[in-house]
Amino acid sequence: MEETILLGTSDAQLKIAAQALKEGKVVGIPTETVYGLAADATNEEAVRKVFAAKGRPGDNPLIVHLADFSQAEQYTSYIPPLAKKLAQAFCPGPLTMVMPKNDRIPMATSGGLDTVGIRVPSHPVMHRLLELSGLAIAAPSANRSGYPSPTTARHVMDDMTGKIFGVIDGGACEFGVESTVISFDSETVVRILRPGCVTRDMLLPYCEDVIIDKAILSEVAAGEKVASPGMKYKHYSPKANVVLVEGSAEALKKFLQDKGETSCYALLYAQQDDFPCKVITYGTDSSAQAHLVFQCLRELDDLGAGTVYVQAPSKEGVGLAVYNRLIRAAGFEVIRL
Ligand code: TXA
Ligand code: MG
Numbered sequence: 001m002e003e004t005i006l007l008g009t010s011d012a013q014l015k016i017a018a019q020a021l022k023e024g025k026v027v028g029i030p031t032e033t034v035y036g037l038a039a040d041a042t043n044e045e046a047v048r049k050v051f052a053a054k055g056r057p058g059d060n061p062l063i064v065h066l067a068d069f070s071q072a073e074q075y076t077s078y079i080p081p082l083a084k085k086l087a088q089a090f091c092p093g094p095l096t097m098v099m100p101k102n103d104r105i106p107m108a109t110s111g112g113l114d115t116v117g118i119r120v121p122s123h124p125v126m127h128r129l130l131e132l133s134g135l136a137i138a139a140p141s142a143n144r145s146g147y148p149s150p151t152t153a154r155h156v157m158d159d160m161t162g163k164i165f166g167v168i169d170g171g172a173c174e175f176g177v178e179s180t181v182i183s184f185d186s187e188t189v190v191r192i193l194r195p196g197c198v199t200r201d202m203l204l205p206y207c208e209d210v211i212i213d214k215a216i217l218s219e220v221a222a223g224e225k226v227a228s229p230g231m232k233y234k235h236y237s238p239k240a241n242v243v244l245v246e247g248s249a250e251a252l253k254k255f256l257q258d259k260g261e262t263s264c265y266a267l268l269y270a271q272q273d274d275f276p277c278k279v280i281t282y283g284t285d286s287s288a289q290a291h292l293v294f295q296c297l298r299e300l301d302d303l304g305a306g307t308v309y310v311q312a313p314s315k316e317g318v319g320l321a322v323y324n325r326l327i328r329a330a331g332f333e334v335i336r337l
Contacts, residue, residue, distance in 0.1 A: 002162065003162075009125045022040065028166065033178050036137075037160070039138050055145040061116070062117075065120070095119065098181065098183040101114060109138050155298060181230075239301045252309055
């Protein structure tokens with residue numbers, strides 16, 4: 001057990017964090033998507049501490065964060081021209097591009113793959129930390145493996161106290177869901193491995209096609225080959241039993257009334273009069289839902305919720321990212337009303 005310190009965002013505090021990273025320690029960091037668990041991406045021992053703190057399977061690679069996309073040359077063996085175009089449009093921001101790695105990225109960081117996911121975060125605190133440390137920073141989401149991602153420093157403290165050096169408190173994350181992860185099927189065709197706030201429609205003008213990998217909305221069978229190791233693991237799962245409901249709040253109300261269910265919770269777009277069980281809300285538009293989804297799942301655990309019926313989000317635009325997280329939180333249990 002080490003004492004985990006809470007750090008502020010002044011330069012003096014960020015220098016403490018930068019020094020800790022250079023010494024191979026692990027620090028919780030804010031980004032515009034979710035909080036990450038940062039370590040020097042080139043330091044195998046430091047990266048192993050990240051896997052240990054999360055309880056993450058060793059074959060699930062970490063994203064490498066850079067201050068500027070021009071640094072990608074130092075960690076990759078090939079950068080598709082399309083990646084450079086996309087970087088101009090979306091970096092810094094919530095986009096991760098998977099490219100062939102070079103020897104500076106240890107196998108521990110890449111989960112044994114010969115590729116690396118590169119991301120240039122836009123969060124000013126994370127950006128400053130990258131500058132001050134001069135490092136390439138490997139950072140998965142800062143939750144314990146399988147649990148919903150953290151969007152506040154408090155969430156990181158809840159999961160990581162005693163396991164890491166410190167957490168930088170940069171306030172609540174802007175987007176609330178993790179970055180869009182893409183790989184390159186060809187020089188002109190991109191594949192979305194994990195949907196996020198950079199949507200298919202936003203990528204399309206730069207590409208001949210943007211394929212949405214089938215594992216985004218469906219369960220991966222045991223032993224099936226996947227494009228991204230993260231697809232095959234249990235994910236975003238609170239303690240509560242989550243059931244995704246395709247249908248209106250009205251239809252869910254009737255369903256619960258007919259069943260006589262009152263002890264469950266419902267996660268709805270908006271409050272409803274005379275609902276048979278307790279309701280919490282996560283907003284009506286996709287951006288609000290993305291911002292709140294993980295926070296709501298954590299809150300439901302704090303409330304001691306047993307079963308939670310979740311009004312399914314739209315799959316359009318950013319909604320696809322929210323749907324992808326929720327269908328996994330539900331272990332693919334969906335009812336259609
Ligand atoms: O927004 C984000 O991406 C956050 C913040 C902290 O930057 N990070 C994050 O990391 O969500 P993580 O490790 O929780 O999720 C990364 C996902 C995993 O599903 C992993 O399998 C996939 O990206 N991934 C990483 N590198 C990959 C690679 N080389 N090839 C295929 N998939 C990769
Ligand atoms: Mg994660």
